[in-house]
Structures are given as structure tokens and as C-alpha cells.
Amino acid sequence: MEFRVRAPELKGRGWLNTGGKALTLADLRGKILLLDFWTFCCINCLHVLDELRPLEEKYGDALVVIGVHSPKFEHERDPKALAAAVERYGVHHPVVDDGDMHIWQQYAAKAWPTLAVVDPEGYLVASMAGEGHAEGLSRLIDELVAKHEANGSLHRGDGPYVPPPAPEGLLHFPGKAIELPGGHLLVSDSARHRIVELSPDGETLVRAFGSGVRGEPFSEPQGLVLLPPGVAETAGYDVVVADTVNHQLRGLNLTTGAVTLVAGSGKPWRSTVDDHAHDALAADLSSPWDVAWFDDKVIIAMAGIHQLWWFDPIKRTVGVYAGTTVEALRDGPIPDVWMAQPSGLSVGGNRLWIADSETSALRFVEDGVMHTAVGQGLFDFGHVDGPAAEALFQHPLGVAATADGSVLVADTYNGAVRRFDPASGAVSTVDSGLGEPSDILVTADNTVIVVESAAHRLTRLAPGVVTTVTGERHKTERPPSHLAPGEVTLDVIFTPAPGQKLDSQFGSPVRLVVSASPAELLLEGEGTTTELSRRIVLNPDVPKGVLQVVAQAATCDVDAEFGACHLTRQDWGVPIVIDPAAPDRLPLILRGMDA
Known part of the structure; x- marks a missing residue:
């Protein structure tokens, strides 16, 4: 008997690009649905938006892409910020605001981005994490079109997308x-x-x-x-x-x-x-x-x-x-460091300053070594001034070294310009209430110009009183995976896309890299191997942490004289809680097929 899973309903806080209409799965019956779980800070999610554009054009009357926006940062929970991001990145399909992560949990997503495919009869037929799935998706959609056109369940025609008004300015x-x-x-x-x-x-x-x-x-x-x-x-x-x-x-x-x-x-x-x-x-x-x-x-x-x-x-x-x-925060000699979406650069003397956006950090390179001036990791952010060890940013995208040795930071998701003084080691707020500042320019005459991206303008920063803000501290809280202490099997599930096979012509077609934060969480199992299953040993004395997992799989086209090669890759930061009653296996889906 074939086992089929009904797709969970799309219950969100609101909808964009639908003319104000809230969509249900019943409204979309007869179409192939591609659900794209994304968050607008995530560079891999932005890559997937671009990978999906050709699919939307090719299968426009049979396929409906639905963006499910499940936010990481506090700023991304703001419906106005989400609307701006949908406009900024030219998203031409409906988007449901999953601000409370309800749909994310219903579909058992564990990473940004995650894709799920629902057939015209409302059944979940595939799920996959990461980017690089466009070719496999195209083959899968071809199969679904043929199958459901033959049985009469595919309904071609216009989808539910309603374009927004054209921008001015x-x-x-x-x-x-x-x-x-x-x-x-x-x-x-x-x-x-x-x-x-x-x-x-x-x-x-x-x-x-x-x-x-x-x-x-x-x-x-x-x-x-x-x-x-x-x-x-x-x-x-x-x-x-x-x-x-x-x-x-x-x-x-x-x-x-x-x-x-x-x-x-x-x-x-x-x-x-x-x-x-x-x-x-x-x-x-x-x-x-x-x-x-x-x-x-x-x-x-x-x-x-x-x-x-x-x-x-x-x-x-x-x-x-x-x-x-590896997407994380680790300092040291520059070949060995970990970063997370570096998005802003500025040179001051013999230092290269970096806005490392996903770790909400200000970092610098000096004499071949990277240091973190401000920032605590992938999931810690906020608007807090004071000593650098306690200060917090929220997804900064820009940085500018100044003549007096201080550094200005475009603290994008806090809507602020912040100042770090290396001499005192303190962070302060120079201006706030800005529209997602993405860069700062200090001109030859020391005028400070802020690129207010979401306000669509350049703003001169007026000299004013520097303030100290003690705002909220945030930590991204995704539903953790409960795992038993001691030996655990980490399984990355990968099924080649239709028409593809694992490509071993240049050695092992798979690669798995595992690390942890804090490092003490992993007693055994850190490092790189060429298998997608790994025995790891979790420390019973560390109650919780994050497993950093990077997996990739190389495939090539089957039965093609000059078949194309493909690489599927995903980074996971999996929050885990040590629980003696929990399972001793952690499955992560790189690409899984149910049909």
C-alpha cells in the first residue's frame, strides 16, 4: 500500500502578493505547489529565490510557488519589514507570513532554506534543504505534470499572484x-x-x-x-x-x-x-x-x-x-576562521573591518589574524550598548572606519548607526529610527552619509549627542531537537533527483563536516568525512548547544552523453537539548522523496 502524507494547512499571520486574499490549500488544489521556507536575512534563501525564477516562468500555468517566511531575527517578524523585503528582492509569488513559525513546525523544517513540493491532490511528495535543487525540481515537476494531467487532477491556468504597484523615486x-x-x-x-x-x-x-x-x-x-x-x-x-x-x-x-x-x-x-x-x-x-x-x-x-x-x-x-x-563565529589565523555572511568592509590603517551580518558581529583582520570586536554568535542579537563584550547588534550590513580610529556600524535590523571605540572598548548609539541602513560613507571632509536602504535615500548624519541604549537582548529560539547523551547517529538523508545519480568520478561524491558550539558538546565525531552517516558522542555534562553540520552531494545526469553535473549543499545549525529519554538518532534531509 502506498503511504501518502497530506500537506498541512498554510495558517499564517497574513499574506503578501495576493491582493489581500488569504489562501488555503483548497484554493490551490489542482496546482503543483512549491513551498519555499525562507527568511530574508539568509543569503542561501536569496539564492533559492533566483533559482526558482526560471521554474516559475517555465511552469507558470501549472506551478504555484508559495514563499513561507519563517523569521530568524526579531526585525524580520515585523510585517512592514517583510513587505519591504518582498519588494526589495523582486519576489513574484505569494508569500505567507509565518511569524510564529507554525507552518515551519508543521512541515518539520530544520534549516533555511527548505523546499517542499505538494502535488495537485494535496499530498506532500518531496522535501529538501539548501540550494542547488533547480534541475532536480524541474524533473520532478515534469513527472508530476505528466502523472496528474493523465489522471485529470492538474488544472492549468493563472495562479494567485497579484503584483504590487510600481515603485517611484x-x-x-x-x-x-x-x-x-x-x-x-x-x-x-x-x-x-x-x-x-x-x-x-x-x-x-x-x-x-x-x-x-x-x-x-x-x-x-x-x-x-x-x-x-x-x-x-x-x-x-x-x-x-x-x-x-x-x-x-x-x-x-x-x-x-x-x-x-x-x-x-x-x-x-x-x-x-x-x-x-x-x-x-x-x-x-x-x-x-x-x-x-x-x-x-x-x-x-x-x-x-x-x-x-x-x-x-x-x-x-x-x-x-x-x-x-563553515557558517559560524571563530577567530584566529585567517585561513581557519568561521564567518557568517560578511556583508560590509572598510579599511582603517592596517585593519580591515568587517560587518559579519549573520553573527551580528563587528570583526577585523590585522596581520593575518581575525578578531571579533563585538558579537557573540549566530543566534545572539539585540540593541545593547556598553562594553564590547556585552554589546549586541542585529544583522549589520555596513561599516566605516573613521579618522579618529573609531568605527561606525550600519546596524541594519536595529535601524541605527552605532559607534565602536577601540580605545575604550565601548559601543554607543549615534542615531536611530533609520530605514534599514545598509552602508555608511565618511567623505573627504568627514561628512557621514548613511545609505537608508528601506527609506530609498541617502541621509547626512547630523552631529548630535551620542546615546547609550540598553535595549532588549534576543536569542533565536527555534524548536530544538532532543537527543540522548552519549552515542548518537547523525544521518543526512539524500536521494538523487529524478534523472540523476551520485557522481563518483572524482572520488567520494559526498562530504560531511560536523562541529559544535560550545565545542565541549561533542566528545567525538567532529571533523570531515566522506559518508553522510556519522557516529557522534554528545557530552552529558553540556545540557544544550548547537550542532553545526555541512553536507554536500555531487550528482550527474543519467544516460546523457554530455550530462550536467550538480552539487547540492546545505549548512545546518541545529539547536539540541540533551535528554536521557530522547532518541539516539538525528536525521537531516538534504533531499528526501516520498513519491
Whole structure:
């Protein structure tokens, strides 16, 4: 007898992109549903949004994508912030606000992003975590279309998406800004997919680079850096642009207006880490979010894989600068550190300052070693001033070193500009009530300009009284997994997508990396292996913690002369509680099929 599971109902706080209508599974019967569990801070979730766009276009009359927004940060629980994020990232499907994580729990999600497929009869047929599933989803949808068209249960036609009104104004969710020689400002107008030059007032358009259409050539660009004159002359362009959603860097010649591709194949990174130099145009990048000139190279905040990379515009090569791709917070020599979506860079003296957004941290590199100035980890955040060891940010995206040695932080989800003073080790609040500030620019005359992304403007920071805020402390509380102390089996469940098989031509097709926070939680089982099942030993004296699990599986197409290869990858931060009465097995679904 075939065992089939009914999909749980979509009971949320509200709906977006439906014209105000709340949808039910009954309303969607007859369509193939693809539920995308996401949160708008998560770079992997943003990758999935882009992976789904071709599927939405290809299967538009048979497939309905539903975004299920299950928030991590407190700011993401705000319905207005969610509405802004849906607009910012060009989400063209209905989104249900799962602010209390009810739908998340009903579908047993354990990671952002998670995808679930529901057939036209209302049964859950597949679930998968992470990114890189587009090809497998396409094959699965083809199978479901054929099956349900044959039995008459597939109903083609328009879906429930209702587009929002077109935006107005000069800027639309600007990302980053730099000052040009002569005082003009260069701004990444991210949601309009262009770079704009503004007069020093920050309100008058001088010229625009790019068509303003996604992908022609820019797609949600972010960071900008002005090259030193000698380097610019040799390279043939003046500014390096982080073309974020295209996974590329572009060069901008300010004299001719020419835009040139200078790094990135255009394919998102799906490989392994090495310390070699690579041809810049052939390399796969992953959501470069900011760029800075440091150590005689362009340093790239590679948000998509939690690393810093370098780019040499003269040799036209790129390589890894810092980080292992593990998403967490760990300091030390830069090859071994852990980061979490580095999104802002600024150079002050011999230090490279970093806004490490998912750990809500301010970090810096000095003499080849990374340090954390402020920040406590992936799940601790808030708006608290005072000694750095006690201070908290909430998903900062921008940072600016100042002439007096202090550092300004665009504390994005707190809507504030914060100041860290290395001399005193204290954090204070300079301004608040801002619209998701994403960058800070200190001009040549020491004017401070804030990129208020959600307010679609640049704002000059007026000199004022620095305040001390003792706000709320938050800790992301996801439903934990209860596990027995001692020996536990960690199983990552992976089934190749339809038409694919595990690809062992270059060795083991799977890789599993396990660590824990605190480290004492794991008595045995830390490290990297080439199997998706692992025996670990949990410390009975550590009552709770987080298991950090990174899994990947390589597949290739079956029975194809020149079949494509694919890499599926996911990072989990699994909260666990030690419970003697709990199971001794932890299953995590990388890709699971029920049909």
C-alpha cells in the first residue's frame, strides 16, 4: 500500500502578493505547489529565490510557488519589514507570513532554506534543504505534470499572484555608496539593477550605468570600490562593482562609462575550498556583497559562502583570503576562521573591518589574524550598548572606519548607526529610527552619509549627542531537537533527483563536516568525512548547544552523453537539548522523496 502524507494547512499571520486574499490549500488544489521556507536575512534563501525564477516562468500555468517566511531575527517578524523585503528582492509569488513559525513546525523544517513540493491532490511528495535543487525540481515537476494531467487532477491556468504597484523615486533600495574624486557620489541602486552617480547633495542624478533591467548587465549590485590611480590605469577601469546576484565583479570606467566583466563565470560557487589563484573570469563566485582595497588587492565579502576572497585586477586572478565556508563565529589565523555572511568592509590603517551580518558581529583582520570586536554568535542579537563584550547588534550590513580610529556600524535590523571605540572598548548609539541602513560613507571632509536602504535615500548624519541604549537582548529560539547523551547517529538523508545519480568520478561524491558550539558538546565525531552517516558522542555534562553540520552531494545526469553535473549543499545549525529519554538518532534531509 502506498503511504501518502497530506500537506498541512498554510495558517499564517497574513499574506503578501495576493491582493489581500488569504489562501488555503483548497484554493490551490489542482496546482503543483512549491513551498519555499525562507527568511530574508539568509543569503542561501536569496539564492533559492533566483533559482526558482526560471521554474516559475517555465511552469507558470501549472506551478504555484508559495514563499513561507519563517523569521530568524526579531526585525524580520515585523510585517512592514517583510513587505519591504518582498519588494526589495523582486519576489513574484505569494508569500505567507509565518511569524510564529507554525507552518515551519508543521512541515518539520530544520534549516533555511527548505523546499517542499505538494502535488495537485494535496499530498506532500518531496522535501529538501539548501540550494542547488533547480534541475532536480524541474524533473520532478515534469513527472508530476505528466502523472496528474493523465489522471485529470492538474488544472492549468493563472495562479494567485497579484503584483504590487510600481515603485517611484530616484533610488530603490540602494545598497552601498562611495565618494568619487571631486565629491560626486557613486551609489548601487540595487533594486533597480543599476549604478548611479549623484551630485554631492545625494539627490541629483548625474548619470546612470546599466539599463535598470535585471541582468542588463547588473542584478542587485551592492559593493563599490575605487581603485588606486595606477592600478586603474593598468586595469582599464576605475571602480570594481560587486554584481551580487550575477555572482560576478564588474569594472566601471568613469571616463567612457564602459562596464566590463572582470571576475566570475556567472555560475554560483558549488565547489571545494583551496588556496590557489584562479583565472578570474573562469572562477565561480557566490553573492559578492562588498569590496575594499586592502593589502594591495580587492578584498571581496563573499557573503554566499561565508568567506573573504581576493581579486587582483592586474593579474586578473582571484582566490580565497579568509574562511572555510563553515557558517559560524571563530577567530584566529585567517585561513581557519568561521564567518557568517560578511556583508560590509572598510579599511582603517592596517585593519580591515568587517560587518559579519549573520553573527551580528563587528570583526577585523590585522596581520593575518581575525578578531571579533563585538558579537557573540549566530543566534545572539539585540540593541545593547556598553562594553564590547556585552554589546549586541542585529544583522549589520555596513561599516566605516573613521579618522579618529573609531568605527561606525550600519546596524541594519536595529535601524541605527552605532559607534565602536577601540580605545575604550565601548559601543554607543549615534542615531536611530533609520530605514534599514545598509552602508555608511565618511567623505573627504568627514561628512557621514548613511545609505537608508528601506527609506530609498541617502541621509547626512547630523552631529548630535551620542546615546547609550540598553535595549532588549534576543536569542533565536527555534524548536530544538532532543537527543540522548552519549552515542548518537547523525544521518543526512539524500536521494538523487529524478534523472540523476551520485557522481563518483572524482572520488567520494559526498562530504560531511560536523562541529559544535560550545565545542565541549561533542566528545567525538567532529571533523570531515566522506559518508553522510556519522557516529557522534554528545557530552552529558553540556545540557544544550548547537550542532553545526555541512553536507554536500555531487550528482550527474543519467544516460546523457554530455550530462550536467550538480552539487547540492546545505549548512545546518541545529539547536539540541540533551535528554536521557530522547532518541539516539538525528536525521537531516538534504533531499528526501516520498513519491
